[in-house]
Amino acid sequence: MALVKQLLYRHHTSYDDTFELDIFLLQACALLLGPDKFIDICQRRFMIPVIRPQISPTQWHIIFREWLMFLLTVAKERTKCGMSTQALLRREIIQRLATTDLSYSQLSSQICRRLATHPEFETTLNQVATYQSATETRSGVYQLRPSCWDEFDLYFPLYTSRDQQLALERYQDAKKTKATPPPRYYDSYGEFAALDGLLYCPTMCDILCRIFGEALLQRSGAPSADVSEGALSIALHILAMATARAPRTPIADTTRPILVSETPKRTPKSCLRRSGDGDNANAADDDDADLASFHSRHRAEQEQDAADKSDDDDDNDDDEKEDDYEQEEEEDDDEQLVRARRMAAKLSFDEYLRTPLNSSGRMELPFLSILLLLYRSMKNDGDNAIELLKTVLLAISDRDPTNSSAIRSALPELITEQEQQRKAAEDAAKARKDLLRRRQQEILARFKNQQQTFLESSGELSESTSGREHDARSSSDEALHNVREFECALCHVSTDPSAPNAKIIGHISLVQRNRIVALSSEYDQPLEHAGNAPQRRPHPSRVDLLLTNVAAATQEQAQTLDRQEDDDMHTEPTPWHNINRGDSVDIKFCGHHIHLSCLYGYFTSLCETYETVLL
Amino acid sequence: MMVYVPASALSLSLSLTGVYLVQFINYNVAALPVSFHIPLHRILAGYLHSGALGSLKAPITSLLQLDRRDPTWVVKLIEHPLRVQVLGSQILANLWVRNGTTMLRQVPPPRIHPFIHSSIYSFMLTAWLS
Secondary structure, three states: HHHHHHHHHHOOOOOOOOHHHHHHHHHHHHHHHHHHHHHHHHHOOOOOOOHHHOHHHHHHHHHHHHHHHHHHHHOOOOOOOOOOOHHHHHHHHHHHHHOOEHHHHHHHHHHOOOHHOOOOOHHHHHHHHHEOOOOOOOOOOEEEEEHHHOOOOOOOOOOOOOHHHHHHHHHHHHHHHOOOOOOOOOOOOHHHHHHHHHHHHHHHHHHHHHHHHHHHOOOOOOOOOOOHHHHHHHHHHHHHHHHHOOOOHHHHHHHOOOOOOOHHHHHHHHHHHHHOOHHHHHHHHHHOOOHHHHHHHHHHHHHHHHHHHHHHOOHHHHHHHHHHHHHHHHHHHHHHHHHHHHHHOEHHHHHHHHHOOHHHHHOOOOOHHHHHHHHHHHHHOOOOOOHHHHHHHHHHHHHHHHHHHHHHHOOOHHHHHHHHHHHHHHHHHHHHHHHHHHHHHHHHHHHHHHHHHHHHHHOOOOOOOOOHHHHHHOOOOHHHHHOOOOOEEEOOOOEEEOOOOOOOOEEEEEEEEEHHHHHOOHOOOOOEEOOOOOOOOOOOOOOOOOHHHHHHHHHHHHHHHHHHHHHHOOOOOHHHOOOOOOOOOEEEEEEEEEEEHHHHHHHHHHHHHHHHOOO | OOOOOOOHHEEEEEEOOOOOOEEEOOOOOOOOOOOOOOOOHHHHHHHHHHHOOOOOOOHHHHHHOOOOOOHHHHHHOOOOHHHHHHHHHHHHHHOHHHHHHHHHHHOOOOHHOOHHHHHHHHHHHHHOOO
């Protein structure tokens, strides 16, 4: 039932009022305290170094993994501090459908009511998923679109371990890869953007360095080292996010807490001793009376317990001495830790990666060296997490030239492989662009040939002064020379128009009114007349939009014919008479051909049918 | 339902955290009472969320009226939500597997019952503000 209780805490009926509010409050406190303090308090509350010998290795792996997952959640979760409701709804649907295909009712019951009753729920659902119709053995379900797998977040805070495993398997099937998905970044709002400091603050870097160091020892066969694959994967995830988000300035510039306690003038060790000397010592520094009273009570209880123990057994004195000795050792370790973190805070993230910090005795190897050794070890073992580590190393290489040269000297194949992949990608992109450009040119040339052929056959543009039209005509002649026969769309008989006694064949075109084409700027100008004879406007030199020009030319022709009618001149009936005056025409070609006799026959049959219906 | 922790179970120590000196409340989640129900903290979180990200858009320090040199109050504020997270991780690690019936007696979160949601929350908010 404890497990049920824990699941209920993150259940869809309550997580927006319980889990999310708790995380938001912790995020606010992390901002106020600063990332270093916050992580240290969390580490002590989770009893990470203390609880390990008291529990089984399996339990230790779970608690350690949950602790890292908790830090990652606080650092990157933006549900209450930056994400819009629409973005939140989209993420929820994607994350739920990533685990399994769900019906509408199942999906709406798995997310909180605030989002399930959102008016854009169905719209968002249709954007991210496709509906699979019901079959005899299965009800209709929604399936995540393949493109939406890029938005998948493996470390969704509301996932159980089972959900995470299911979603990872489906992601790998969809992407056809064995790699874990890359980290997902969410935009933050206002002062909550400083939460990124949790990812790259010195304390977190120290934790990550220890994890990777222990993983390296574990792979080399050290019996004391024990890091689970899950913890290593989360640590890589955090490092990838830190590499992407860390600034190039010193870490201390971006990880300062809002609330700054007064810097103690005495050393931390003396502070500890002074706080233990008397009850009033702590109360003088601390304004909170409750905490001081807690401390005084605890001191009194400790003294009472010590007195009882001394009365009971004299051997305990030796144990207390040992405890005091261990406490002093811990204090020495703490002082070294403080010195190391002070030094690390003055460095930038890139400098921290390559700095061994030997002066404080904290790190014998630079962080980057540990990562490189771990990469070699994982490559030999064929680990699935190597892709993410490879991505991290390449990102580190891109950030800083010094680190890049170090990675290049240690792992030349990694950089070479990256450059080869980049060059291959560039070549492929260039080849694809060239292919598309050639294809587009071929299509344009074909259209020009067909239109020019049509215009020549209709006799409208027999005299052209434009050299470009001359080129187009010559190219159309070449096209006609190449293409001998055209197939009629009605009788399906191929005809060579150049053959003697051949049937007349032409393009099928749709001619219709178009007011938009009439707005062509050049043709809106008044025509110039030389006396009473209409003068044809020179064809514009820019004939990119051939259809527009042809339509404008036909409009001009129609206007010319109208003026000729007014002068009682004889005109032959043309198709332009069917178009109203003042409009322009738009001619569209489908690319098919038809015999003139077939066209007449078709119209005749239409008329006969119409008369039959009327009679 | 709040769990009142006996004062003897708590102690205060000054510990070194990073480059700063921070007070830390000694508390063993695995051995001392912890509850999932922290409604006052959640009301405060809702208040902060509305104030910092709503129409007011005020800084958190001004919303909480905090002294910038005194993180003690924040250290206490962080305690209960953090204990909930620790308890959750311990439950997942099967550290509480023998306490099944004990956990069964706890009431579900108030969000499930609208009546409790309206009454207990308002009562606790009143008590907290007074």
